[in-house]
Amino acid sequence: MGMDLELSEEQAAVRRLAREFVDREIVPHAAEWDRAESIDPAVVKSLGDLGFLGLTIPEEYGGSGGDHLAYCLVTEELGRGDSAVRGVLSVSLGLVAKSIAAWGSEEQKRRWLPRLCSGEALGCFGLTEPGTGSDAANLTTRARRDGGDWVVDGTKMFITNGTWADVVLLFARTGAEPGHKGVTAFLVPTDTPGLTRREIHGKLGLRGQATAELIFEGVRVPDDCRIGPEGKGFSVAMSALAKGRMSVAAGCVGIAQAALDAAVGYAREREQFGRSIAHHQLVQELVSDIAVDVDAARLLTWRVADHIDRGLPFATESSVAKLYASEAAVRAANNALQVFGGYGYIDEYPVGKLLRDARVMTLYEGTSQIHKLLIGRSLTGVSAF
Ligand code: FAD
Numbered sequence: 346m347g348m349d350l351e352l353s354e355e356q357a358a359v360r361r362l363a364r365e366f367v368d369r370e371i372v373p374h375a376a377e378w379d380r381a382e383s384i385d386p387a388v389v390k391s392l393g394d395l396g397f398l399g400l401t402i403p404e405e406y407g408g409s410g411g412d413h414l415a416y417c418l419v420t421e422e423l424g425r426g427d428s429a430v431r432g433v434l435s436v437s438l439g440l441v442a443k444s445i446a447a448w449g450s451e452e453q454k455r456r457w458l459p460r461l462c463s464g465e466a467l468g469c470f471g472l473t474e475p476g477t478g479s480d481a482a483n484l485t486t487r488a489r490r491d492g493g494d495w496v497v498d499g500t501k502m503f504i505t506n507g508t509w510a511d512v513v514l515l516f517a518r519t520g521a522e523p524g525h526k527g528v529t530a531f532l533v534p535t536d537t538p539g540l541t542r543r544e545i546h547g548k549l550g551l552r553g554q555a556t557a558e559l560i561f562e563g564v565r566v567p568d569d570c571r572i573g574p575e576g577k578g579f580s581v582a583m584s585a586l587a588k589g590r591m592s593v594a595a596g597c598v599g600i601a602q603a604a605l606d607a608a609v610g611y612a613r614e615r616e617q618f619g620r621s622i623a624h625h626q627l628v629q630e631l632v633s634d635i636a637v638d639v640d641a642a643r644l645l646t647w648r649v650a651d652h653i654d655r656g657l658p659f660a661t662e663s664s665v666a667k668l669y670a671s672e673a674a675v676r677a678a679n680n681a682l683q684v685f686g687g688y689g690y691i692d693e694y695p696v697g698k699l700l701r702d703a704r705v706m707t708l709y710e711g712t713s714q715i716h717k718l719l720i721g722r723s724l725t726g727v728s729a730f
Contacts, residue, residue: 350647352414359400359415363422366395371426378553379698382546384429386509392430393464397423398438402446407459413588413650417595421643424599425606428702429553431599435592436505437461441468441514444585445532448573453532457512469510469535471501471559472582478502479715481516482525482579486561488517495519495531495571497539497564503709507557508542510535514585515561516578525579530572539564550701586710587660590667591649593710597667597674598646600703601639604674604681607696608632611685622684631680638673645669661723668716671706678703 352360370391378384392398400416402408416439423431442461445453460466477484486499497517504513513533520527533540543558573581609632612623622628645666652659678700682689689696707713722728 352418355411356415356418359411360418360422362395363397363419366391367422367426371423371430375427375429375553376692376695376698378427378429380552380692382552383555384427384433384553388430389433389464389467389509391464392434393462396462398434398442398464399462400438402438402442402458402462406446406454407462408442408446409462413591413653414647417591417646417650420592420595421599421602421646424596425603426599427553428596428600429551431596432505432551432554433467433509435589435596436470437468437510439589439592440470440585441512443588444514444530444581445572447584448530448581449532450569450572452569453572457532460511466511467506467509469504469506469513469557469559470585471504471513471515473502473504475500475502475558479712481582482528483523484516484518484528486515486517488519488529488531490519491565494565494567497531497533497561497566499561501559501561503545504557504559505709506555507559508544508555513540513559514572514581516582519578520576522576526576528578528582529575530578530581531566531570532572533561533564533566533570537564537566548705550698550703550705552701587663588653590663590710591646591653591659593706594642594646594649594663594666594670597670597703597706598639598643600674600699600706601635601642601670601677604677604696604699605632605635605639607694607699608635608681608684611688611694615686628684631684635677635680638677642666642670642673661720664711664716664719664723667710668713668720671703672713674703674706675700 396409397419399408400411404410445457472481474484488495488497515531515533518527519529539562541560545556612628615622649659649662649666652662681696685696688694718729
Protein backbone atom coordinates (compact mmCIF):
# COMPACT_ATOMS: atom_id res chain seq x y z
CA MET A 346 0.00 0.00 0.00
CA GLY A 347 1.29 3.44 -0.86
CA MET A 348 0.65 6.67 0.98
CA ASP A 349 -2.84 8.12 0.70
CA LEU A 350 -2.34 11.85 0.19
CA GLU A 351 -5.96 12.61 1.08
CA LEU A 352 -6.35 13.59 4.72
CA SER A 353 -8.99 11.76 6.73
CA GLU A 354 -11.86 13.82 8.16
CA GLU A 355 -10.21 13.77 11.61
CA GLN A 356 -6.85 14.88 10.22
CA ALA A 357 -8.45 17.70 8.21
CA ALA A 358 -10.41 18.80 11.28
CA VAL A 359 -7.34 18.91 13.53
CA ARG A 360 -5.44 20.89 10.89
CA ARG A 361 -8.32 23.37 10.61
CA LEU A 362 -8.40 23.76 14.38
CA ALA A 363 -4.63 24.34 14.51
CA ARG A 364 -4.70 26.74 11.58
CA GLU A 365 -7.41 28.91 13.10
CA PHE A 366 -5.72 28.88 16.51
CA VAL A 367 -2.35 29.87 15.01
CA ASP A 368 -3.84 32.70 12.91
CA ARG A 369 -5.84 34.03 15.86
CA GLU A 370 -3.58 33.47 18.88
CA ILE A 371 0.00 33.18 17.64
CA VAL A 372 0.68 35.06 14.38
CA PRO A 373 -0.40 38.47 15.80
CA HIS A 374 1.98 38.09 18.78
CA ALA A 375 5.01 36.26 17.37
CA ALA A 376 7.12 39.37 16.70
CA GLU A 377 6.37 40.87 20.11
CA TRP A 378 7.21 37.58 21.91
CA ASP A 379 10.45 37.41 19.94
CA ARG A 380 11.43 40.92 21.04
CA ALA A 381 10.43 40.22 24.66
CA GLU A 382 12.37 36.91 24.61
CA SER A 383 9.35 35.02 25.92
CA ILE A 384 6.16 33.61 24.52
CA ASP A 385 3.02 34.17 26.61
CA PRO A 386 2.78 31.18 29.02
CA ALA A 387 -1.01 31.21 28.48
CA VAL A 388 -0.38 29.80 25.01
CA VAL A 389 0.95 26.57 26.57
CA LYS A 390 -2.32 26.14 28.46
CA SER A 391 -4.20 26.64 25.17
CA LEU A 392 -2.07 23.97 23.48
CA GLY A 393 -3.17 21.63 26.26
CA ASP A 394 -6.84 22.66 26.15
CA LEU A 395 -6.95 22.02 22.40
CA GLY A 396 -5.52 18.54 22.91
CA PHE A 397 -2.36 19.32 20.91
CA LEU A 398 0.01 18.44 23.78
CA GLY A 399 -1.62 15.01 24.01
CA LEU A 400 -1.56 14.01 20.34
CA THR A 401 -0.63 10.32 19.83
CA ILE A 402 -0.80 9.73 23.61
CA PRO A 403 -3.52 7.21 24.63
CA GLU A 404 -6.68 8.75 26.05
CA GLU A 405 -6.44 6.64 29.24
CA TYR A 406 -3.40 8.75 30.21
CA GLY A 407 -5.02 12.09 29.40
CA GLY A 408 -3.91 12.15 25.77
CA SER A 409 -6.02 12.98 22.75
CA GLY A 410 -5.00 9.96 20.65
CA GLY A 411 -4.62 10.76 16.96
CA ASP A 412 -2.01 9.53 14.55
CA HIS A 413 1.42 10.85 13.62
CA LEU A 414 0.16 12.63 10.51
CA ALA A 415 -2.24 14.65 12.70
CA TYR A 416 0.74 15.40 14.95
CA CYS A 417 2.72 16.59 11.88
CA LEU A 418 -0.14 18.79 10.69
CA VAL A 419 -0.43 20.54 14.06
CA THR A 420 3.36 20.92 14.34
CA GLU A 421 3.52 22.42 10.85
CA GLU A 422 0.85 24.98 11.70
CA LEU A 423 2.63 25.95 14.94
CA GLY A 424 5.90 26.27 13.01
CA ARG A 425 4.15 28.55 10.53
CA GLY A 426 3.06 30.78 13.42
CA ASP A 427 6.07 30.78 15.74
CA SER A 428 8.87 28.24 16.00
CA ALA A 429 9.33 29.17 19.66
CA VAL A 430 5.84 27.82 20.40
CA ARG A 431 6.38 24.84 18.11
CA GLY A 432 9.51 23.89 20.04
CA VAL A 433 7.62 23.78 23.35
CA LEU A 434 5.34 21.11 21.92
CA SER A 435 8.02 19.21 19.99
CA VAL A 436 10.03 18.77 23.18
CA SER A 437 7.38 18.37 25.89
CA LEU A 438 5.15 16.07 23.86
CA GLY A 439 7.49 14.76 21.16
CA LEU A 440 10.57 13.94 23.21
CA VAL A 441 9.34 13.65 26.81
CA ALA A 442 5.67 12.53 26.94
CA LYS A 443 6.11 10.12 24.04
CA SER A 444 9.17 8.60 25.74
CA ILE A 445 7.20 8.15 28.96
CA ALA A 446 4.37 6.51 26.99
CA ALA A 447 6.87 4.18 25.28
CA TRP A 448 9.29 3.37 28.13
CA GLY A 449 7.65 4.47 31.40
CA SER A 450 6.26 2.29 34.18
CA GLU A 451 2.52 2.40 34.83
CA GLU A 452 3.20 4.66 37.83
CA GLN A 453 5.35 7.04 35.74
CA LYS A 454 2.67 7.23 33.03
CA ARG A 455 -0.06 8.00 35.59
CA ARG A 456 2.13 10.53 37.38
CA TRP A 457 3.31 12.57 34.40
CA LEU A 458 1.26 12.03 31.24
CA PRO A 459 -2.06 13.68 32.26
CA ARG A 460 -0.23 16.82 33.40
CA LEU A 461 2.03 16.95 30.34
CA CYS A 462 -0.94 16.45 28.00
CA SER A 463 -3.00 19.20 29.64
CA GLY A 464 -0.12 21.69 29.66
CA GLU A 465 -0.24 21.87 33.45
CA ALA A 466 3.34 20.56 33.38
CA LEU A 467 6.11 20.82 30.78
CA GLY A 468 8.97 18.48 30.03
CA CYS A 469 12.51 19.08 28.82
CA PHE A 470 15.07 16.71 27.29
CA GLY A 471 18.53 16.70 28.85
CA LEU A 472 21.03 15.02 26.55
CA THR A 473 23.53 17.63 25.30
CA GLU A 474 26.37 18.76 27.58
CA PRO A 475 28.90 21.58 27.29
CA GLY A 476 31.52 19.12 26.00
CA THR A 477 29.35 16.55 24.19
CA GLY A 478 26.91 17.55 21.47
CA SER A 479 27.03 15.43 18.32
CA ASP A 480 28.99 12.74 20.17
CA ALA A 481 26.15 12.36 22.68
CA ALA A 482 26.99 8.75 23.57
CA ASN A 483 30.09 10.01 25.35
CA LEU A 484 28.14 12.15 27.82
CA THR A 485 29.77 12.63 31.19
CA THR A 486 26.93 13.49 33.60
CA ARG A 487 27.12 10.73 36.17
CA ALA A 488 24.47 9.02 38.31
CA ARG A 489 25.84 6.77 41.07
CA ARG A 490 23.86 4.43 43.27
CA ASP A 491 23.53 5.29 46.94
CA GLY A 492 21.31 2.73 48.70
CA GLY A 493 17.95 2.80 46.92
CA ASP A 494 18.65 6.21 45.39
CA TRP A 495 20.72 7.67 42.57
CA VAL A 496 22.87 10.77 43.01
CA VAL A 497 23.43 12.85 39.87
CA ASP A 498 26.29 15.26 39.11
CA GLY A 499 26.92 17.03 35.82
CA THR A 500 25.81 19.81 33.47
CA LYS A 501 23.38 19.82 30.56
CA MET A 502 23.56 22.53 27.89
CA PHE A 503 21.11 24.17 25.45
CA ILE A 504 18.04 22.57 27.02
CA THR A 505 14.78 23.71 25.37
CA ASN A 506 12.01 24.53 27.91
CA GLY A 507 14.83 24.29 30.48
CA THR A 508 13.65 26.95 32.93
CA TRP A 509 9.93 26.30 32.35
CA ALA A 510 9.93 22.52 32.67
CA ASP A 511 8.58 20.54 35.62
CA VAL A 512 10.44 17.38 34.68
CA VAL A 513 13.65 16.66 32.83
CA LEU A 514 14.18 13.46 30.90
CA LEU A 515 17.82 13.15 31.87
CA PHE A 516 20.53 10.96 30.40
CA ALA A 517 23.40 10.09 32.72
CA ARG A 518 26.29 7.64 32.84
CA THR A 519 25.67 4.87 35.35
CA GLY A 520 28.02 2.15 34.18
CA ALA A 521 31.76 1.84 33.74
CA GLU A 522 31.36 0.98 30.04
CA PRO A 523 32.35 3.76 27.62
CA GLY A 524 29.88 5.06 25.02
CA HIS A 525 26.18 4.33 24.86
CA LYS A 526 26.24 1.10 26.90
CA GLY A 527 26.74 2.87 30.22
CA VAL A 528 23.90 5.40 29.85
CA THR A 529 20.64 5.32 31.84
CA ALA A 530 17.57 7.61 31.56
CA PHE A 531 15.82 9.28 34.51
CA LEU A 532 12.74 11.45 35.03
CA VAL A 533 13.93 14.14 37.42
CA PRO A 534 11.42 16.68 38.80
CA THR A 535 13.01 20.09 38.31
CA ASP A 536 12.30 21.16 41.91
CA THR A 537 14.65 18.45 43.23
CA PRO A 538 17.29 20.00 45.54
CA GLY A 539 20.70 20.40 43.90
CA LEU A 540 19.34 21.19 40.43
CA THR A 541 19.92 24.77 39.28
CA ARG A 542 18.85 26.24 35.95
CA ARG A 543 20.32 29.19 34.09
CA GLU A 544 18.59 30.66 31.05
CA ILE A 545 20.79 31.24 28.00
CA HIS A 546 20.20 34.67 26.42
CA GLY A 547 21.43 36.17 23.16
CA LYS A 548 20.23 33.42 20.82
CA LEU A 549 20.09 34.19 17.08
CA GLY A 550 16.56 32.81 16.85
CA LEU A 551 13.89 31.01 18.88
CA ARG A 552 14.14 33.96 21.22
CA GLY A 553 10.70 33.41 22.69
CA GLN A 554 11.80 30.03 23.98
CA ALA A 555 13.52 29.30 27.30
CA THR A 556 16.81 27.57 26.48
CA ALA A 557 18.82 26.75 29.59
CA GLU A 558 21.86 25.23 31.18
CA LEU A 559 20.94 22.65 33.86
CA ILE A 560 23.48 22.03 36.62
CA PHE A 561 23.13 18.90 38.77
CA GLU A 562 25.07 18.92 42.04
CA GLY A 563 24.39 15.92 44.26
CA VAL A 564 20.82 15.61 42.96
CA ARG A 565 19.27 12.65 44.77
CA VAL A 566 16.41 10.74 43.10
CA PRO A 567 14.80 7.40 44.04
CA ASP A 568 15.19 4.42 41.73
CA ASP A 569 11.58 4.77 40.58
CA CYS A 570 12.70 7.90 38.68
CA ARG A 571 14.73 5.65 36.37
CA ILE A 572 12.94 5.18 33.05
CA GLY A 573 13.72 2.11 30.98
CA PRO A 574 16.28 -0.50 32.02
CA GLU A 575 19.65 0.45 33.52
CA GLY A 576 22.18 0.86 30.69
CA LYS A 577 19.45 1.32 28.06
CA GLY A 578 19.18 5.10 28.35
CA PHE A 579 20.80 5.73 24.99
CA SER A 580 18.08 3.64 23.31
CA VAL A 581 15.48 5.80 25.10
CA ALA A 582 17.20 8.92 23.72
CA MET A 583 17.63 7.61 20.17
CA SER A 584 14.05 6.33 19.88
CA ALA A 585 12.79 9.71 21.10
CA LEU A 586 14.95 11.57 18.59
CA ALA A 587 13.99 9.35 15.63
CA LYS A 588 10.37 10.47 16.03
CA GLY A 589 11.36 13.92 17.30
CA ARG A 590 13.14 14.68 14.05
CA MET A 591 9.85 14.26 12.22
CA SER A 592 8.44 17.00 14.42
CA VAL A 593 11.39 19.30 13.70
CA ALA A 594 10.94 18.60 9.98
CA ALA A 595 7.22 19.43 10.23
CA GLY A 596 8.09 22.68 12.02
CA CYS A 597 10.46 23.48 9.13
CA VAL A 598 7.67 22.90 6.62
CA GLY A 599 5.70 25.48 8.60
CA ILE A 600 8.55 27.99 8.39
CA ALA A 601 8.88 27.43 4.64
CA GLN A 602 5.10 27.79 4.17
CA ALA A 603 5.14 31.07 6.12
CA ALA A 604 8.03 32.24 3.92
CA LEU A 605 6.06 31.36 0.81
CA ASP A 606 2.89 33.12 1.97
CA ALA A 607 4.83 36.24 2.90
CA ALA A 608 6.89 36.31 -0.31
CA VAL A 609 3.92 35.83 -2.63
CA GLY A 610 1.87 38.46 -0.80
CA TYR A 611 4.69 41.00 -0.92
CA ALA A 612 5.57 40.25 -4.57
CA ARG A 613 2.01 41.06 -5.59
CA GLU A 614 1.93 44.37 -3.70
CA ARG A 615 5.39 45.86 -4.07
CA GLU A 616 5.89 47.88 -7.25
CA GLN A 617 9.19 48.57 -8.97
CA PHE A 618 9.82 49.59 -12.60
CA GLY A 619 6.15 50.54 -12.94
CA ARG A 620 4.57 47.21 -12.02
CA SER A 621 4.39 44.75 -9.16
CA ILE A 622 7.63 42.86 -8.63
CA ALA A 623 5.60 39.66 -9.24
CA HIS A 624 5.92 40.58 -12.93
CA HIS A 625 9.70 40.18 -12.84
CA GLN A 626 10.82 36.71 -13.82
CA LEU A 627 13.66 36.53 -11.31
CA VAL A 628 11.19 37.25 -8.49
CA GLN A 629 9.01 34.42 -9.81
CA GLU A 630 12.10 32.20 -9.66
CA LEU A 631 12.51 33.07 -5.96
CA VAL A 632 8.90 32.23 -5.08
CA SER A 633 8.82 29.08 -7.18
CA ASP A 634 12.03 27.84 -5.52
CA ILE A 635 10.33 28.33 -2.14
CA ALA A 636 7.20 26.50 -3.32
CA VAL A 637 9.21 23.49 -4.51
CA ASP A 638 11.00 23.34 -1.15
CA VAL A 639 7.68 23.48 0.73
CA ASP A 640 6.20 20.60 -1.27
CA ALA A 641 9.28 18.41 -1.14
CA ALA A 642 9.83 18.94 2.58
CA ARG A 643 6.16 18.31 3.35
CA LEU A 644 6.02 15.07 1.37
CA LEU A 645 9.21 13.73 3.00
CA THR A 646 7.81 14.59 6.43
CA TRP A 647 4.42 13.00 5.77
CA ARG A 648 6.25 9.86 4.61
CA VAL A 649 7.82 9.52 8.07
CA ALA A 650 4.40 9.86 9.72
CA ASP A 651 2.98 7.31 7.31
CA HIS A 652 5.78 4.83 8.12
CA ILE A 653 5.35 5.28 11.88
CA ASP A 654 1.57 4.88 11.69
CA ARG A 655 1.91 1.73 9.56
CA GLY A 656 4.60 0.23 11.78
CA LEU A 657 7.32 0.41 9.10
CA PRO A 658 10.97 1.35 9.73
CA PHE A 659 11.30 5.13 9.80
CA ALA A 660 14.66 6.15 11.31
CA THR A 661 16.46 6.81 8.02
CA GLU A 662 13.34 8.39 6.51
CA SER A 663 13.25 10.66 9.56
CA SER A 664 16.89 11.70 9.00
CA VAL A 665 16.18 12.37 5.30
CA ALA A 666 13.15 14.51 6.15
CA LYS A 667 14.89 16.43 8.95
CA LEU A 668 18.01 17.06 6.83
CA TYR A 669 16.05 18.19 3.78
CA ALA A 670 13.35 20.18 5.58
CA SER A 671 15.78 22.09 7.80
CA GLU A 672 18.02 23.09 4.88
CA ALA A 673 14.87 23.91 2.86
CA ALA A 674 13.50 26.14 5.63
CA VAL A 675 16.74 28.16 5.70
CA ARG A 676 16.71 28.46 1.89
CA ALA A 677 13.02 29.37 1.80
CA ALA A 678 13.32 32.04 4.49
CA ASN A 679 16.42 33.46 2.78
CA ASN A 680 14.66 33.56 -0.61
CA ALA A 681 11.65 35.25 1.01
CA LEU A 682 13.96 37.85 2.56
CA GLN A 683 15.36 38.53 -0.93
CA VAL A 684 11.83 39.13 -2.25
CA PHE A 685 11.31 41.71 0.51
CA GLY A 686 14.54 43.55 -0.36
CA GLY A 687 15.64 46.00 2.35
CA TYR A 688 12.31 45.62 4.17
CA GLY A 689 13.15 41.98 4.77
CA TYR A 690 16.08 43.08 6.86
CA ILE A 691 14.05 44.94 9.48
CA ASP A 692 11.82 43.29 12.04
CA GLU A 693 8.67 45.15 11.01
CA TYR A 694 8.28 42.31 8.49
CA PRO A 695 8.23 38.61 9.44
CA VAL A 696 10.84 37.12 7.12
CA GLY A 697 13.96 38.04 9.12
CA LYS A 698 12.59 36.14 12.12
CA LEU A 699 11.78 33.15 9.91
CA LEU A 700 15.42 33.03 8.77
CA ARG A 701 16.78 33.37 12.34
CA ASP A 702 14.40 30.69 13.62
CA ALA A 703 15.13 28.35 10.70
CA ARG A 704 18.88 28.42 11.19
CA VAL A 705 18.95 26.32 14.35
CA MET A 706 16.96 23.54 12.70
CA THR A 707 20.11 22.46 10.85
CA LEU A 708 21.90 22.21 14.21
CA TYR A 709 19.71 20.51 16.81
CA GLU A 710 18.42 16.95 16.97
CA GLY A 711 21.48 16.08 14.87
CA THR A 712 23.35 18.59 12.71
CA SER A 713 23.06 18.31 8.93
CA GLN A 714 26.49 16.67 8.88
CA ILE A 715 25.41 14.05 11.43
CA HIS A 716 22.29 13.22 9.39
CA LYS A 717 24.42 12.78 6.27
CA LEU A 718 26.52 10.27 8.22
CA LEU A 719 23.40 8.46 9.45
CA ILE A 720 21.97 8.26 5.93
CA GLY A 721 25.37 7.25 4.54
CA ARG A 722 25.69 4.48 7.15
CA SER A 723 22.26 3.16 6.29
CA LEU A 724 23.12 3.12 2.55
CA THR A 725 26.62 1.67 2.76
CA GLY A 726 26.58 -0.31 5.99
CA VAL A 727 29.76 1.56 6.97
CA SER A 728 29.85 3.86 9.99
CA ALA A 729 31.88 7.02 9.35
CA PHE A 730 31.43 8.38 12.89
P1 FAD B 1 29.31 19.91 17.92
O1 FAD B 1 28.86 18.51 18.10
O2 FAD B 1 30.50 20.39 18.63
O3 FAD B 1 29.51 20.15 16.35
C1 FAD B 1 30.22 21.28 15.82
C2 FAD B 1 30.35 21.08 14.32
O4 FAD B 1 31.10 19.88 14.04
C3 FAD B 1 29.00 20.89 13.61
O5 FAD B 1 29.03 21.51 12.36
C4 FAD B 1 28.91 19.38 13.44
O6 FAD B 1 28.06 19.00 12.35
C5 FAD B 1 30.36 19.03 13.19
N1 FAD B 1 30.65 17.64 13.51
C6 FAD B 1 30.69 17.05 14.74
N2 FAD B 1 30.99 15.75 14.63
C7 FAD B 1 31.13 15.49 13.30
C8 FAD B 1 31.42 14.32 12.54
N3 FAD B 1 31.61 13.12 13.09
N4 FAD B 1 31.51 14.45 11.19
C9 FAD B 1 31.28 15.65 10.58
N5 FAD B 1 31.00 16.79 11.26
C10 FAD B 1 30.92 16.70 12.59
N6 FAD B 1 20.06 19.43 23.28
C11 FAD B 1 19.31 18.70 24.15
O7 FAD B 1 19.77 17.68 24.68
N7 FAD B 1 18.04 19.07 24.49
C12 FAD B 1 17.46 20.19 23.96
O8 FAD B 1 16.30 20.49 24.28
C13 FAD B 1 18.22 20.99 23.05
N8 FAD B 1 17.69 22.16 22.56
C14 FAD B 1 18.51 23.00 21.85
C15 FAD B 1 18.06 24.28 21.52
C16 FAD B 1 18.90 25.17 20.86
C17 FAD B 1 18.40 26.55 20.55
C18 FAD B 1 20.21 24.76 20.49
C19 FAD B 1 21.15 25.70 19.77
C20 FAD B 1 20.65 23.49 20.78
C21 FAD B 1 19.83 22.60 21.48
N9 FAD B 1 20.29 21.34 21.88
C22 FAD B 1 19.54 20.57 22.74
C23 FAD B 1 21.65 20.93 21.57
C24 FAD B 1 21.86 20.48 20.13
O9 FAD B 1 21.23 19.23 19.91
C25 FAD B 1 23.37 20.45 19.86
O10 FAD B 1 23.77 21.82 19.77
C26 FAD B 1 23.73 19.69 18.61
O11 FAD B 1 23.59 18.31 18.83
C27 FAD B 1 25.17 19.94 18.16
O12 FAD B 1 26.06 19.78 19.22
P2 FAD B 1 27.17 20.92 19.51
O13 FAD B 1 26.46 22.21 19.54
O14 FAD B 1 27.95 20.50 20.69
O15 FAD B 1 28.07 20.92 18.22
